[in-house]
Amino acid sequence: MATTPAPPPVTDKPLIEPSPTPYADPPPSPVGASARRLDGLEKVTGEALYAADFFPREADLFATILRSHEAHAEVLSIDTAPAMKVAGVVGVYTHVDVPGTNRQGLIKRDHPVLVEDRVRYKGDALAVVVATSESAAHAGRDAIRVRYRPLPVVGSIDDALAPKAPKLFPNGNVMGGKRIRKGDADRALAEADVVVSETFQTQTVDHAFLDVEAGIARWDGRTLVIHASGQWVHEERRLIALALGLPIEQVRVIQPATGGAFGGREDLGMQVHVGLAALKHPGKTIALRYDRAESMRARHKRHALRIHYTLGARGDGTLTAAKVTVFSDEGAYASTGPAVIRKASSHATGPYRVPNVHVDVYGVYTNNNPTGAMRGFGACQLAVAYEGMIDRLARKLGMDRVELRRRNLVRSGDAVTTGQVIPLATGVECLDAVMDRFRNGGRPLEPLPPYRRRGWGVSTICFGLGYGDGFPDASRAGVRFTRDGFLEVLTGAVEYGQGLLNMVAQIAAAELGMPIEKARVIWADTGRTLESGSSSATRQTYFTGNAVKRAASELKEEILDIAGTHLHVHPHEIVLRDGLAVTRFGEPRSVPIAELVADGFNRGYELSVKALYKPATLCENFETGQSPRAFITYLFVSHLAQVVVDVETGQVTVERYIACHDVGKAINPQSVDGQITGGVAQGIGMALMEEVVMREGRMANANFTDYILPTFRDVPPVETIILENQDPGGPFGARGVGEPPLIAAVPAVLNAIHDALGVAPHTTPCNPQRVWELLHPEQAEPPADIRFRTAPPHARP
Amino acid sequence: MPENVSEHGGAASPADDSIWHWRCKVNGQIIERDLPASTTLLHALRDHCSLTGTKGACEEGECGSCTVLLDGAPVNSCLVLAAQTQDCQVTTIEAMASGRKLHILQDKFLAAGAAQCGYCTPGLIMAAAALLKQHPDPTPDEFLQGMEGNICRCTGYKAISEAIRQAAQEWPTPPEVP
Numbered sequence: 001m002a003t004t005p006a007p008p009p010v011t012d013k014p015l016i017e018p019s020p021t022p023y024a025d026p027p028p029s030p031v032g033a034s035a036r037r038l039d040g041l042e043k044v045t046g047e048a049l050y051a052a053d054f055f056p057r058e059a060d061l062f063a064t065i066l067r068s069h070e071a072h073a074e075v076l077s078i079d080t081a082p083a084m085k086v087a088g089v090v091g092v093y094t095h096v097d098v099p100g101t102n103r104q105g106l107i108k109r110d111h112p113v114l115v116e117d118r119v120r121y122k123g124d125a126l127a128v129v130v131a132t133s134e135s136a137a138h139a140g141r142d143a144i145r146v147r148y149r150p151l152p153v154v155g156s157i158d159d160a161l162a163p164k165a166p167k168l169f170p171n172g173n174v175m176g177g178k179r180i181r182k183g184d185a186d187r188a189l190a191e192a193d194v195v196v197s198e199t200f201q202t203q204t205v206d207h208a209f210l211d212v213e214a215g216i217a218r219w220d221g222r223t224l225v226i227h228a229s230g231q232w233v234h235e236e237r238r239l240i241a242l243a244l245g246l247p248i249e250q251v252r253v254i255q256p257a258t259g260g261a262f263g264g265r266e267d268l269g270m271q272v273h274v275g276l277a278a279l280k281h282p283g284k285t286i287a288l289r290y291d292r293a294e295s296m297r298a299r300h301k302r303h304a305l306r307i308h309y310t311l312g313a314r315g316d317g318t319l320t321a322a323k324v325t326v327f328s329d330e331g332a333y334a335s336t337g338p339a340v341i342r343k344a345s346s347h348a349t350g351p352y353r354v355p356n357v358h359v360d361v362y363g364v365y366t367n368n369n370p371t372g373a374m375r376g377f378g379a380c381q382l383a384v385a386y387e388g389m390i391d392r393l394a395r396k397l398g399m400d401r402v403e404l405r406r407r408n409l410v411r412s413g414d415a416v417t418t419g420q421v422i423p424l425a426t427g428v429e430c431l432d433a434v435m436d437r438f439r440n441g442g443r444p445l446e447p448l449p450p451y452r453r454r455g456w457g458v459s460t461i462c463f464g465l466g467y468g469d470g471f472p473d474a475s476r477a478g479v480r481f482t483r484d485g486f487l488e489v490l491t492g493a494v495e496y497g498q499g500l501l502n503m504v505a506q507i508a509a510a511e512l513g514m515p516i517e518k519a520r521v522i523w524a525d526t527g528r529t530l531e532s533g534s535s536s537a538t539r540q541t542y543f544t545g546n547a548v549k550r551a552a553s554e555l556k557e558e559i560l561d562i563a564g565t566h567l568h569v570h571p572h573e574i575v576l577r578d579g580l581a582v583t584r585f586g587e588p589r590s591v592p593i594a595e596l597v598a599d600g601f602n603r604g605y606e607l608s609v610k611a612l613y614k615p616a617t618l619c620e621n622f623e624t625g626q627s628p629r630a631f632i633t634y635l636f637v638s639h640l641a642q643v644v645v646d647v648e649t650g651q652v653t654v655e656r657y658i659a660c661h662d663v664g665k666a667i668n669p670q671s672v673d674g675q676i677t678g679g680v681a682q683g684i685g686m687a688l689m690e691e692v693v694m695r696e697g698r699m700a701n702a703n704f705t706d707y708i709l710p711t712f713r714d715v716p717p718v719e720t721i722i723l724e725n726q727d728p729g730g731p732f733g734a735r736g737v738g739e740p741p742l743i744a745a746v747p748a749v750l751n752a753i754h755d756a757l758g759v760a761p762h763t764t765p766c767n768p769q770r771v772w773e774l775l776h777p778e779q780a781e782p783p784a785d786i787r788f789r790t791a792p793p794h795a796r797p
Numbered sequence: 798m799p800e801n802v803s804e805h806g807g808a809a810s811p812a813d814d815s816i817w818h819w820r821c822k823v824n825g826q827i828i829e830r831d832l833p834a835s836t837t838l839l840h841a842l843r844d845h846c847s848l849t850g851t852k853g854a855c856e857e858g859e860c861g862s863c864t865v866l867l868d869g870a871p872v873n874s875c876l877v878l879a880a881q882t883q884d885c886q887v888t889t890i891e892a893m894a895s896g897r898k899l900h901i902l903q904d905k906f907l908a909a910g911a912a913q914c915g916y917c918t919p920g921l922i923m924a925a926a927a928l929l930k931q932h933p934d935p936t937p938d939e940f941l942q943g944m945e946g947n948i949c950r951c952t953g954y955k956a957i958s959e960a961i962r963q964a965a966q967e968w969p970t971p972p973e974v975p
Contacts, residue, residue, distance in 0.1 A: 012890025022809035036907055043915030044903040046850020046890035050916065053849035069805035135833075141806045210854040210916040210950055258949050259852075290856050334859045396974050462958055495913025670910040670956075677953030678913065704859035704948070717955045 010150040029577075030519075031510035031732045034670035038521060039257065048257040049370040051229050052214035052289050059216060059287035061090065063277040064137040065270065066127040066144050067298060068119035070157075071697025072146035072166075072367040075117050075126070082143040083129055088136025091280050092144065093128045098276060100245030106235070108334040110169070111370065113243050113272045119148070120168060120331035121367050122590045123298035123697055130277045130286065148304045153367050153697045157306060157327045160364045168332070168365040175330045176338050178345040180417060180625035183356030188321035192312030197393045200309065201763045202381040203328070204692035205302035205685075207374055208427030209496075209708055211259020213269040213299070219277035224251050225527075226275055229258040231265045231494050232534035232742035237526045243272045244279060251275075255524035258496035262682070263373030265496070266536055267300050267335050268398035282518040296702035299374035301692055303340055304329045305381040311389045317399050322347045324385070328371070328378075330363040335372030337363045342469055346380030346630055349417045350386040351427040351462035352408045357417055359625065367697040373536060375682065379463055380743040384764060387459045387747030392753055401751075402435055405460055419626035422634055426725050430638035430660040431460050433721050437658050438640050441719075448644065454655070458753025464631025465538040465736055470619030473539065476530035477547035479508050479555050480608035483601055485494045485594035487512060487519045492532035493544045494524045498738070499671035500540055504548045507731050511552035512559065513576025514593060530610060538738030541667065542632065543613055545600050545731035550611035558607060561681035562596045613728065630701070633678060633727055636662045637740040639680070639748040645756045647775060652688050652753060652780075654714070657746070660721040664735035669722060675737040683745020685710040691765050819879045823848070824892035832879055838872075839863045842889060843877035850890035850919045854948075861947030862922035864927075865889050871927035873946075890919035893926070902926055902964045909960035913951040921947050925961045933968045 012121045042048040069133045080092040095114040097103055100601065102116070103109040115124050127144055131137035154160045159174040167173065180736045189195055216227030224246060233253040241248040253271070274288040274774075281481040305328050312321040326344060332718050341361045348359045376383075388644040394401035410416055438456070447453055477491035489504045522528055532544045560571035563581035567574060573584045578588040620627035642656040659676050666672040689708040693700040701707045726733025746764065756758040759774045766774075772782040802900055814833030823846060830926040831851045839856070842848040842865070854862035856875045863874040866888040893900040899907070901920045921944070928935060928943030935943065940961070949957060 037910065037912065039915070040907045040910075043912040043918050044899065044906045045894050045924065046919045048851070048915055049849070052853070053843075055849075057847060057849075066806075070803065073803070076802065078885055100829075142806060142808045147807050148803045148805070149801055150803050176848050200954050208950055209914070210852070210860060210948070211914065212854065258914065259854075260914040262950075294856070323953050395968070497916075499913070660848070674910050674913055674952050674956055677955045678951045679953070681953035682950070703857060704855035705857055709860075709950065711948060712958070713941055715954050717958065718953055 015105040015402040029510045030506040030516045031667050032665070032669065033506065033516070033709065034668055035502055035506060035516045037499065038505055039495065042503060044360055048493060048624055049357055050211050050259055051227060052212065052256045053696060054216045054227060055214070055287050055289060058285050060284040061130050061132060061281055061286050062134040062137045063128055063130045063274055063286050063288040064134070064141050065125045065273050066129065066141045067294065068115065068122055068124040068126060069146065069154045070119055070148050070150055071122050072151045073119050074151065075115060075119060076147040078126060079145040080127065082145055083140040086136060086140040086143050087167045087733060088132040089129060089140035090132060091130040091277070093276060093280060094126065095136040097280070098244065100243045102243060104239050104243055104272060106267060106336050107338050111333040115643060121369055123369060124332070125273065128273050128277055130281060139449055152694065155368065155694065155696055156366060157329050157364045160366050166526070168367070173365045176336055176341065177360065177362045178341045178625065180345050180348060180357055180359035181623065182419060182626060185321045185323045185356040185358035188356035189310060189312040189323060192320050193315040194393065194396055195310060195312045196389060196396055197310045198389065198392060198762055199386045200307040200388065202305045202384055203366070203764050204371065205374060205690050206296055206692050206707055207262040207264030208707065209260030209262060209264055212290050212292055212295045215270055215274045216285055216287045217274040218285045219278040219282050221282055222250065223358040224275055224278060225254065226252070226271055226600060227254045227256050228274065229255055229261070229265055229496070230268070231496070231536055233494065233524045233526050234273055234492050234531040235534065236268060239268055240272050240275055244275055252527040254527070255494050258494065261496040261745055262375045262534060263377065264299055266373040268532065269299065274598070292704065293702045296707065297699050300331065300370040302374035303337070303378065303381065305344065307381065309389050310386045311393055313393055313397070317397055317404045318405050319352055319354045319712055322349050322354045324359045326361040326642045328361065328363045329368060330365050331368045331370040332365065333370040335370045337371060339467070340372070340378040341769050342795050344382050345625060346418045346464060346468070347379040347382050348386070350383060351410055351416065351636060352386070352654070353410050368694045369699065371373065375739045376680065376743045377537065377739065379739070380746060382749050383459065383461050383743045384750060387461070388750060388760060388762070390444050391457070391751045392760055402431065402631055405431055405698040409460060415621070416634070418620065418630040420630045424725060424727070425636065426662045426716070426723065427460050427462060427636040429723060430636050430662055432459070433660045433723065434638045434640045434658050437719060437721060451648045452644050452646050453756040454642065454644050455752045455756025456640060456752070457748050457755055458638065458640045459744045459747040459751060460638040463538065463635045463637070463740045463743060465542055465635060465738070466617065466632045467537055468617050468631040469627065470617050473533060473543065473617065474612060474614035475532040475543035476610065476612050477504070477532060477551050478530060478608065478610045479548060479551040481597045485597055487514045488522060488527045489519065489548055491544055491548065492524060492526070492529040493540050494535040496535065498535070498675060499668060500535060502558045502668050502671060503541055503545060507545050507548050508552040510732070512556055513578065513580070515579055518579065519782070529702060537738045538635070541734050541736040542730055545667070545734060546613040546776065547611050549731040550613060551609040554609040554611065555607065558600065558605060559593060560594055560602050563591060563757065566591045566596065580748070633729060633735055635735050635740050637744045639744040641748040641752040643752040643756055645753060645771060650771035652766060652771065654684055654716055654749060657716050658719045658721070659741060660723060661737060661740065662723040662725050663737055664730045664772060665723050665724050665733035667732065667734050672722055672737050673720050676741045679741020680718045680745045681710050681715045683742045684715055684749060686742070687746045687749035689765050817880045820884060821879070821882050821885045823891060834880055836879045837875055838865070838877040838879050838882055838887065839874040842874065848889050848891055852916055852919060854916065859948070862917050862920040863926055864923040864947065866923060866927060871924050890922060893922060901967055902961070905960040905964040909956045909963065911952060911956040911960040917947060917949045920948065921957060925964070929965055929968050934965055
């Protein structure tokens with residue numbers, strides 16, 4: 001008789017009981033959860049207070065700034081007497097009234113707060129007017145009489161480098177440079193089977209954050225308190241103190257809710273000016289706000305780069321050499337230009353293995369707006385070039401452009417432009433994920449009429465996060481419990497929409513086993529928080545995230561120690577989760593963390609920990625630009641854009657968009673998704689429409705009518721793919737998101753246009769006029785209707 | 798004046814505005830203010846009523862940040878003079894929630910992560926409220942026509958579209974748009 005194994009008796013118990021948890025369904029860790037924004041409620045109800053919202057609730061007096069009428073001139077005299085006669089005006093201040101160095105600038109202190117004797121661009125500030133009403137301040141500003149001796153306007157890189165160009169600074173018009181020398185590029189190019197060359201020109205871009213610069217300041221005789229939106233309150237405090245001649249302890253900078261930054265708030269705006277007005281009127285709260293035109297005329301911009309790129313390869317597509325020469329329009333002052341140049345050079349060959357590299361980058365002063373930080377920071381302009389070159393090379397070789405990328409992308413253990421070896425390179429994985437989604441998804445394509453052409457383009461980039469190049473880069477954070485059982489995170493870092501508050505709160509909550517609802521963040525107030533470095537360079541998740549995790553981890557030791565005495569087990573045998581300390585082994589027993597906190601306070605413990613995260617990067621060799629550790633870690637990203645180009649109107653429509661980012665670990669996936677889609681929208685703007693038009697040093701489109709921004713119609717729903725190859729040094733393995741979404745988007749769109757038209761774009765933005773020029777290289781000028789559809793006013797009939 | 802010298806400024810101050818006695822029903826409450834006649838609705842709300850939920854950004858009707866409902870219709874409050882709203886009804890973001898109970902659009906914006914920097918959010922919510930009031934189930938064309946006047950610089954629009962779409966699904970029994 002065949003025997004069948006008896007079914008296990010129903011009474012049989014498994015050897016190990018599933019732990020009866022205190023909750024039916026254990027909640028997920030706060031890290032990796034799309035928790036609602038901590039500042040979301042006040043933002044959807046309109047209660048959040050941005051800098052301009054302190055008007056006129058708090059203002060006693062109103063200030064405004066007189067800007068230069070000339071792009072380049074000697075200032076002969078500033079007659080403030082007519083302004084003082086205007087009813088309501090209580091003070092007019094020029095450079096002689098500034099008590100300190102009267103200089104600002106993040107790297108070189110070359111930018112006068114109020115000009116002494118020479119204006120170098122049309123946004124230069126000459127005077128601050130203070131009045132009892134905003135309209136009186138404006139009337140006073142218009143009444144100031146300024147006499148200039150105009151000087152020739154240096155309106156472009158070519159003007160600046162011309163033999164008889166006027167010297168903008170004593171050392172001439174070249175601000176600085178950076179070089180990379182790796183192997184022998186000239187020889188490798190001579191020996192290459194295939195060589196492609198191109199000159200790219202990227203445009204000047206405005207940050208166009210919606211929340212126009214504003215601020216209030218008050219001097220009570222002891223402390224100058226300034227509420228204004230920046231990106232690095234501690235550095236702002238330092239610069240304000242220097243410019244105004246105050247000890248640093250006497251300046252306090254507090255960041256209000258901030259409506260976008262994108263690098264545009266890294267340089268000081270009106271902080272010193274409103275601070276000066278406050279010093280002159282003790283005990284009064286001074287308010288100052290720009291309008292959109294002043295915001296666009298005064299603020300720094302993204303560098304326009306001219307990039308000469310030569311790329312050599314073997315017949316099988318293996319890259320052998322790159323020779324890159326870049327000229328950057330620095331505008332009137334250095335701003336963060338020297339750092340932008342460095343980042344541009346260190347990303348010159350992107351995520352590709354190129355054994356022989358020769359890069360020269362020069363920054364050139366002009367009388368245009370100063371150029372400085374903007375999302376992408378030099379790396380995005382270079383990505384336009386190297387990704388454009390890969391597609392050109394693929395065409396010349398007759399190779400598949402995806403295959404050519406796969407062949408040359410760095411693998412783990414390979415080195416990038418700076419010579420830095422990448423321990424975990426995931427560019428191929430990103431590219432494959434994007435291509436897989438593209439080929440196996442999406443709606444069926446609508447057939448197109450003959451005058452509309454479809455194409456797709458792909459880009460793969462890498463990005464070194466943090467300041468890099470040996471520049472001191474650190475973040476400090478505090479984590480503490482309050483007596484009412486809240487978990488507080490203290491950081492000097494700035495939230496301007498990117499999701500920093502949730503990032504730090506979720507990391508601290510995860511480390512301490514607290515629900516995110518019990519976490520709150522005190523941020524960006526030099527009077528209450530520690531220096532955390534700037535919210536820029538895609539660095540806050542990695543740097544401040546790590547500092548918070550360290551502090552939380554140390555605080556956790558204290559809580560576990562108290563828990564041990566309550567649960568009568570060794571602290572190592574306790575885990576903290578969902579607000580409870582739970583024994584790890586045996587019958588689970590638990591005690592609420594709030595009880596442990598209360599007990600801790602009763603015993604006199606502080607339950608407050610501060611921590612520093614300061615990893616080392618190494619300064620490069622100045623001759624070769626090579627560094628074993630130029631950046632703390634690299635991000636890998638791949639994007640794909642599918643576009644339709646109307647060859648009659650030149651209009652480009654982005655039909656479909658796929659973006660894959662290896663973020664290490666998404667602390668808040670919804671935030672990560674939002675950063676990616678938002679960066680893509682800005683990339684589409686840079687690729688297709690946004691352009692600051694300068695004419696003889698005057699910004700011709702300092703308004704949102706002529707400076708075209710992407711709308712609902714221009715951005716398809718971005719399909720995001722988030723990879724999580726954890727970074728060994730990142731908090732919970734996270735790297736960050738930040739700038740790469742924009743960097744990868746621009747070349748993806750341009751390569752799609754290349755695919756659709758068979759002609760490769762080399763100038764951004766690729767607006768209708770440029771598309772027309774690509775298609776009609778022999779004709780000098782497009783027809784009027786296309787010129788008119790194209791935004792820049794200089795092109796209009 | 799020597800040829801190579803340029804002189805600017807010294808302009809006579811513009812004559813003071815005449816004063817307009819503005820009377821308007823804002824968020825259900827009758828408000829009376831004496832304003833310079835050139836005051837826009839945006840500045841009347843922000844600077845004279847402390848209703849700073851309505852944001853100014855471009856102040857020339859391009860970005861929609863200042864959208865409010867004027868007698869139920871969405872307008873760019875930067876392009877409307879306060880004097881043009883005499884005895885009209887104006888609804889701003891401050892009237893959308895009742896107490897701590899959020900309007901459905903606010904709730905969906907919050908859940909979808911549609912507010913990042915949040916500066917465009919009040920204008921978007923007002924524009925979306927007007928859109929859904931007119932087209933409770935908007936077609937893609939109606940959606941774009943209703944929303945294209947609002948610029949968001951941070952989010953890339955995906956989460957916003959998603960939030961409005963979700964609000965539309967629950968729209969048949971929405972809290973009343975005031």
